[in-house]
Amino acid sequence: MEQRALRKLVDPISKTVKSFKKSEVECLIRLFYNLLERPVGKLTTKGMDQNTFRGVLHNIFGMTDDMLMNRVFFVFDKDSDNYVSVQEWVKGLSVFLRGAFEEKMKFCFEVYYLHGECYISREKIFDMLKNSLSQQSPEEENDEGVKELVDISLKKMDYDNDGKISFADFEKAVKKDRLLLEVFGPCLPDAKTCLHFETLVFKNNPPASF
Structure with missing residues (x-):
């Protein structure tokens, strides 16, 4: 059941996000649902709320600036519904981790x-x-x-x-x-943090929590 739900998410997201392989997209989707403590494909809300997302920025990417964490959330949240959906999560991380200059x-x-x-x-x-x-x-x-x-x-x-x-x-x-x-404040993770994140998530497939 979970594999079918994963496939339904992985295929369309992989078509729009070219910087991750399908297996990596799958890992990021699993992590998204792990962080929300939900089975893959099952959400009671539209996605990750601002507080949970700020926790990710702080605990995983080492960000500490409240104002900038809020701003990063709103940039990830492309449809401005106050939630980061699984699609927005993967697309945002593609820039965060592997975006071109x-x-x-x-x-x-x-x-x-x-x-x-x-x-x-x-x-x-x-x-x-x-x-x-x-x-x-x-x-x-x-x-x-x-x-x-x-x-x-x-x-x-x-x-x-x-x-x-x-x-x-x-x-x-x-x-x-x-x-x-x-220049106006750190809003991207540094190379070392990105490498650490990728090693944990893509090689451990992914951990249950950070």
Whole structure:
């Protein structure tokens, strides 16, 4: 019964996600249901809710920043129904783990602008930098210092000088200096974490829990 349910999920997902082999897609689907403590194919909800997903980002991928974890959730949740479905899970992880540089760039940009217009406004830059700095050293949080960093960021990345960062601006800046990919906060796992995840999930087929 479980194999039939798996096949029904694996085949259509494999057609849309090319960076994973079918066997790997199967492992990711099994992990999804393991994390939700449900038999494969049986869900009482539409998928993984925000709290469970944040637990995955924290426990599996080592993320600690609340604001960024929420933003990553909303980028995974393509249909904006407040759940990450099994299809969204596999597609999101394909970028997380094996995305080409261009895919990761689009992902980070989406995390940073998050809803609304497709650009990163001065206000959003301020919020993200203030949040990022307060994570590192809460006692040194200083609005004036953050404003200076916003100005520096815009000077470096706002190529058309319109006071905001469009995707074209972001792409140009990041291609020039790849360190700017996660300039407003870490929203992708590092290579070591990705390798650890893949080793556990794809070679252990997958573990019952982390």
